[in-house]
Amino acid sequence: MRTGPAAGRSGYFHEALCYALDEELLAVAVPFLLDGVAAGEPTFVALGERTGGLVRSALPTDSGVQFLTGAGVYARPTAAIRMYRKLLADLVADGAEQIRIIGEVPPPSLGPTWDWWARYEAAINRAYDDWPLWSMCAYDTRITPAEVLADVAATHPHFATADRGHLPSPDFLPPETFLRRNRPVPPDPIQAYPxxxxxxxxxxxxxxSAVHRAGPGQLPAEDFDDFVIAVSETVTNGLRHGSPPVRLRLWTAPDRIVATVSDTGQGPEDPYAGLLPPTDGKPGGLGLWITHQSCNHVTHYRDAEGFTLRLTAGQPPMPGAAVHSEPPGDDSRPGGSVGQQVSSGTRP
Known part of the structure; x- marks a missing residue:
């Protein structure tokens, strides 16, 4: 039997917890967790080091609450989805009638890479709906930008409040509606150069071959190999499912590599493409699922010229990051000697 506001419901009960004081976080999190343990429900914390430490200190010793490593859980959206789906399936197979989790995306993810975390928050309304999960996604309003909070309201059906209330979000959008919105995608600073x-x-x-010739720069070999796979999968998708011409462009910096793959089509019809494992055989699903697990940031947009996927390996730019003083084509940069524009056809 389910407890709390999810009692009598099936599927996923998805809440946001927006707080301006640490005391507000604890006022919601501690009862949420202890009530779960008291009800015999598997109960987890997936917060960062600071907030997880606050909650751990506020709980009694041997509380029965289980702690996950927040930074590891939320390394990439698809990795989080894959891990949680397996965890939920295993717990339900063991007899769990409800699972409780409080988590948060790492604070750096509230910056330039927020767009794919916003899509994550929308997609999990479907991704976790096969299981009796009640989760709270914590957002510290002192460090969360207003545009992120607007997305939080649009992707969470409910808000948890410090007085233990559970309010519907008036701004909630069906996940398919949210995911189909064409979000503005600011260019990476290194895209200012050819x-x-x-x-x-x-x-x-x-x-x-072309990406290998550009070289990994300072990226670990495993990260670079994953990036090459992602580029290959994205190009293959464009050739198979997009509209010609398909154009690959690549930029390099000491700490990252950025690639865009564009075609003149409209992109995948499935709004969950890349975020959820393909189960229905829709075109391009597996390639995009692999791509989202192989890069440190994946984003996409549509414009008058078609559809573009942008892939980043390495460290995505931080808020306010300056453009490197040397253009990426300079021979002193990783891959610079490759950069005299190589083309296997004509540009559109």
């Missing part, structure tokens, strides 16, 4: 390579209608093999 790309180090540009290919039109490359094969997947040509794309992989």
């Amino acid at each position: 790309p180090v390579l540009e290919l039109t209608d490359p094969t997947a093999a040509q794309a992989r």
Whole structure:
């Protein structure tokens, strides 16, 4: 039997907890967690080091609450979805009638990479709806930008309040509606310079070879290999499911590599493409799912010229990051010697 505001419901009860004081966080989190343990429900904390420490200190010793490593859980949206879906399935298979989780995305994710976390918050309304989950997503309003809070209101059906209330969000949007919105995507600062390579209608093999020639810079070998796979999958999707021409462009910086793959089509019809594992055989689903797990940031947009996916490996730019003083095509930059525009066809 389910307890709390989810009693009598099926599926996912998704709440946001927006707080301006640490005391407000604890006023909601501690009863939420202890009530779950008292009801015999698997109960978890997936907060960051600071907020997780506050909650741990406020709980009694041997409270029965289980702590997950927040930074590890929320490394990438698709990784979080994959981990939670397995956890929820295993717990329900063991007899759980309700699971409680309070978590938060890491504060750096509230900046330039927030767009894919906003899509995560929308997508999990469906991704976790097969299980009796009651979760709270914590947002500290002292550090959360107003535009992020607007997305929080649009992606969470309910708000938890410090007086233990559970209010509907008047701004909530069905996840499909939210995910289909064409969000503005600010360019990475290194995109202010010409790309180090540009290919039109490359094969997947040509794309992989060109990225390898550009080089990994200072990226770990595993991260670079994952990025090459992501570029290959994205180019393949564009060739198979997009509209020609398909154009690959690549920029490099000491701490990251950015690639865009564009075609003149409208992009995938499935609003969950890339965020949820494909189960219905829709075109491009598996490639986008792999891509979202292989990069440190994936975003997309539509404009008058078609659909573009942007992939980032390495450290995405922080808020207010300045453009590097040397253009990416300079030979002193990683991949700079490749950067005299290479093309396998004509530009559109």
